[in-house]
Amino acid sequence: MAAKAVNAIDRSGIGGDEEIVDRFKSGDERALRWMYDRYGAAVLHLAYATVGNRYDAEDVVQATFVAAWQSRERYEPDLGSPIAWLLGIARRKAIDTLRLKSRQDRVAATLRQLDSGVDDAEAGADTVVDRLVIADELSTLEPAQRCVLELSFFDDLTHVQIAARTGMPLGTVKSHLRRGLARLRSRWEVDRAASGS
Amino acid sequence: MPHLDPERLVLIALGEQDPDASETGHLRTCDICDADLAATRATVTIGRQSQHVRDLPAPSEDLWTRIAAAAFETPETQVAPNDAAPRDDAAGLRSFTSAATGRSRARARRPRWRLPVAVGAAVVLAAVAAAAVTWSRRPAAERIVAEADLVAQPAAPAAAKGRATIVDTGHGLEMRVAMSGMPTTGGYYSVWLYDGRSVMVPIGSPGSAALNVPAAASDLTRFSIVDVSTQQLGQQQHGTSMLQGRLRQ
Numbered sequence: 001m002a003a004k005a006v007n008a009i010d011r012s013g014i015g016g017d018e019e020i021v022d023r024f025k026s027g028d029e030r031a032l033r034w035m036y037d038r039y040g041a042a043v044l045h046l047a048y049a050t051v052g053n054r055y056d057a058e059d060v061v062q063a064t065f066v067a068a069w070q071s072r073e074r075y076e077p078d079l080g081s082p083i084a085w086l087l088g089i090a091r092r093k094a095i096d097t098l099r100l101k102s103r104q105d106r107v108a109a110t111l112r113q114l115d116s117g118v119d120d121a122e123a124g125a126d127t128v129v130d131r132l133v134i135a136d137e138l139s140t141l142e143p144a145q146r147c148v149l150e151l152s153f154f155d156d157l158t159h160v161q162i163a164a165r166t167g168m169p170l171g172t173v174k175s176h177l178r179r180g181l182a183r184l185r186s187r188w189e190v191d192r193a194a195s196g197s
Numbered sequence: 198m199p200h201l202d203p204e205r206l207v208l209i210a211l212g213e214q215d216p217d218a219s220e221t222g223h224l225r226t227c228d229i230c231d232a233d234l235a236a237t238r239a240t241v242t243i244g245r246q247s248q249h250v251r252d253l254p255a256p257s258e259d260l261w262t263r264i265a266a267a268a269f270e271t272p273e274t275q276v277a278p279n280d281a282a283p284r285d286d287a288a289g290l291r292s293f294t295s296a297a298t299g300r301s302r303a304r305a306r307r308p309r310w311r312l313p314v315a316v317g318a319a320v321v322l323a324a325v326a327a328a329a330v331t332w333s334r335r336p337a338a339e340r341i342v343a344e345a346d347l348v349a350q351p352a353a354p355a356a357a358k359g360r361a362t363i364v365d366t367g368h369g370l371e372m373r374v375a376m377s378g379m380p381t382t383g384g385y386y387s388v389w390l391y392d393g394r395s396v397m398v399p400i401g402s403p404g405s406a407a408l409n410v411p412a413a414a415s416d417l418t419r420f421s422i423v424d425v426s427t428q429q430l431g432q433q434q435h436g437t438s439m440l441q442g443r444l445r446q
Contacts, residue, residue: 029269036261041253055422055443059393061256062264069268100395128250134240135247153245158213174204181207185240 021077032069039083040065042132043090050094050125060097064090083136084191087129095122130188137187145180148173201230210237259445266418339364345423345442347376352427353439354378359403361388361423361442363410370410370417374403376425379439384429387436390420397424397435417444 024031040061047060067089068075075085098118138146151157151165163173201209201220208214216224224231347359359376374388388400388408401408403425414420425440 029265032268033261033265036256036264040256040261042250044256045250045253055393055441058256058260058443061260062267065264066267097394127246130243131247131250134243135250138244138247149244152211153241154248159208159211174207177211178204178207181210181237181240181244184244185236188240188243189236 017082018077021075021082024082025072025075027072032065035068035082035086036065039086039136042083042136043086046087046090046125046128046132047094049128050091050121051097056097056101057094060090060093063093067093080191080193081133081136081187084129084133087132091122091125091129094125130192133191134184134188137184141180141183144168144172145176145183148176149180149184152177200227201234206230206234207237210234210241212241263418339366341365342370343417343444343446345444347374347423347425347440347442349378350438350441352437354380357440359425359440359442361444363417363444364407369412370415371407372400372410372423373407374423374425376403376440382427384427384432384436386439387426387428389424389426389435390414390417391422391424391441392419393422396420399435417446 020031020034024035043064044057044061047057047064048054051057051060064086068086075082080088095118098121102118138149141149147166148162148168151162152159157165159170159173159177162168163170166173168176201216201223205214205220209216209220224234341362342365343363345361347361349355349357356378357376357380358378359374362373364371364373372388376386379386386403388403389397390400390410391397398411398414398420400410400414421444423440423442423444424435424438426436426438428436
């Protein structure tokens, strides 16, 4: 698939991440800590959004990082980014927790989720994963692309307004928008498959 | 007409510009451009939504400590290739819910926490004072091994709170629970240790006496949540959660 090739080429430019992944796979404990610092907030957000309470969410985060460590040799960076891989694990752990509770009906705090159903929770988790993956990729874009996309996405500026605000020529703004969006899209398409959503 | 200009397609996907008549006609017949525009639009939608997840709070250092303990201190030989946790969960569930297996799914979903919680005077339990008295007389060998601040669950009044303290007496663990702002209950309150997944262990009724923590539940890394429920007389299973808190060791 074409998007995969584009994505693999793009990621080689990130530099430090690749070394972290190598260390992680070879069993360097510091690499897991680095991944916790880098992706822990995203994993916690997904867990909380899915299971609906802090205690279960923290348990999902713990189960996710422990499972990631135990299966580190099976992680294939070419098939998806570390965040997509972790979120894929977290998504399954969170859904397992909800399923267990729907059979078990023990804790009142999750009844709201149970009423709306585990299926809804799965669909909701997919949306949250998508947002987290895109937010992470946006943060790794080269600064000019990132700046232009953030002004467009979050400040709702047109390309003409972005050019006026930043002093970049119109053509440059349009080119950054196109390249930045293409990169977000290819990353999203690859990671979507990788996280099992 | 040729395919859409890539930069034009991006501006259309961003909603800045609309396709003109010939572009609209082309999009109707060209699957490539149509799919390209749809995928770019979807990326824009998710990109805009990513604003909600930009500056997320970092998880706690405590949580990392738990992860490191579980990931690094487990002998590799004990780590089953496909993660032994689900089997443990299933076993725990069986042992704990054997009394409840006959319940229908519909009934299981009913929000039982809308119990008739007696309205009116919130009772500040004498446990606070009693625990303090017991406390001052404790033998020197005792030491506090864990504490939890208990916070109100949805079924409890917002002002309800409590504190659980676990003490190593030198011959086993004891738990003391102080609560305030709790409503009167037609049944009674019960304290549980919960592993956050499937197993809840009843510890006893909060009051002036210290509660024995069974040796089987003394792994407070696993049983790290203290739960206080309301129970109906004769009810064997966990009732309605009123307070919960995580133990700090």
